[in-house]
Amino acid sequence: MASVRAWKTIVDHYRTLALKCPEHLEHFRIRDANFSRILEIVEQTLRDPRRLFRVLKVIPHESELQGAAGSTTSDVYLKAWIPFRGISVESPEGAIPVRADQVLARYRWGIGYSFGQRQIGEAVELARICRTARDLSAQLNAVQRIESAWKERSTLHIPILFSDPAGRQFEDLMLDILNEEAALAQRATVEEDFQEKTDLRVNPIGLQRKRGARVQITQTVDIARYEEKLSAIRRLPEFVILSPVSLAQAVLEGEQPFLERRQLSIFWTHFPSRPVSVPALAREIKQLLMKALQAPAVHPLGPMAKVPAVLRELIRNYVVIEAFRSTNSLRERQRAEMQRPANSEEK
Numbered sequence: 001m002a003s004v005r006a007w008k009t010i011v012d013h014y015r016t017l018a019l020k021c022p023e024h025l026e027h028f029r030i031r032d033a034n035f036s037r038i039l040e041i042v043e044q045t046l047r048d049p050r051r052l053f054r055v056l057k058v059i060p061h062e063s064e065l066q067g068a069a070g071s072t073t074s075d076v077y078l079k080a081w082i083p084f085r086g087i088s089v090e091s092p093e094g095a096i097p098v099r100a101d102q103v104l105a106r107y108r109w110g111i112g113y114s115f116g117q118r119q120i121g122e123a124v125e126l127a128r129i130c131r132t133a134r135d136l137s138a139q140l141n142a143v144q145r146i147e148s149a150w151k152e153r154s155t156l157h158i159p160i161l162f163s164d165p166a167g168r169q170f171e172d173l174m175l176d177i178l179n180e181e182a183a184l185a186q187r188a189t190v191e192e193d194f195q196e197k198t199d200l201r202v203n204p205i206g207l208q209r210k211r212g213a214r215v216q217i218t219q220t221v222d223i224a225r226y227e228e229k230l231s232a233i234r235r236l237p238e239f240v241i242l243s244p245v246s247l248a249q250a251v252l253e254g255e256q257p258f259l260e261r262r263q264l265s266i267f268w269t270h271f272p273s274r275p276v277s278v279p280a281l282a283r284e285i286k287q288l289l290m291k292a293l294q295a296p297a298v299h300p301l302g303p304m305a306k307v308p309a310v311l312r313e314l315i316r317n318y319v320v321i322e323a324f325r326s327t328n329s330l331r332e333r334q335r336a337e338m339q340r341p342a343n344s345e346e347k
Helices: 002-018 023-028 032-046 075-081 100-109 118-153 165-178 189-195 223-231 245-254 261-269 278-292 303-308 309-338
Strands: 051-057 087-090 096-099 111-112 185-187 200-202 213-217 239-242
Touching: 023 111, 032 075, 032 100, 075 118, 087 100, 096 100, 100 111, 100 118, 100 165, 100 303, 118 189, 165 185, 165 200, 165 213, 165 278, 165 303, 165 309, 200 309, 213 309, 239 245, 239 309, 245 278, 245 309, 261 309, 278 303
Parallel strands: 051 111, 213 239
Antiparallel strands: 051 087, 087 096, 185 200, 200 213
16 A cells, blocks of 8 residues: 555645645636545545455456446556456355456445455556546646636636535445446546536447436435426436436336336335335435445445345436436437537537
């Protein structure tokens, strides 16, 4: 962990220098609150694991990783940094597969892995640093661009561009669940998040959309606030709305089944009161998700392991189906605009 500690020292020095920005570089300065949020993310990514789980087997790149399918655009980076496709890890349920991208993602929950081979451990540590440095650079540049443009057109106080730690944790949990079986989702850019209300991009097989469908995540279960938030989203039909409320609506009011009959029976065993209204079911779904976040490092899968498997399946099925629906809505708008004619604005 020596290089990680060294990098943390660099971040601390960077924080001190940035907060004492010289006057001739003032145009590069960003709002302290946004800078602090960025460094909170960095520190979360690079913190020392609270718990290490023993690696039973390392699966090389050319081998299949049983039980964890899928490829992702980040595979190019992972193959350059990490000398394995995945690992088999000891857990209370026996050996479980973990992909290389999941290995890096789990560090944000305070989870690490004991490889038993110094060379592999150092490679993972280097990958953590490289990915964090890349993300830090991208976030700082994005914030500087957004804030500069904001100052030119508005006298209002510059907004905070990042979710608070609790909100980001909820988003991270959704990201882990979506990527459980295959790497389907990734965080949207800072610009997409702020300007276009996009938290994630999800790209299931067959979607044929280069950057994936837009996903907005909200954990509110207050229906009035929920509807108010949705009303602020431009071109709402072109979004996937992932929230306890939308999941409850999918179960109780969905036009198509998001779970098979057998899965639905299992689903209801986790809700003994059998809520029949969307608000009531949404509250109970949120309770399960928030309970999972209370002890994120007790399992090698992170807090996701504490979310019932059938609820995780519902989340993935819902988001994949909605990704195709929202993309169809986008394509319909594009065709209508071409007939006027007009250029599509989709990025």
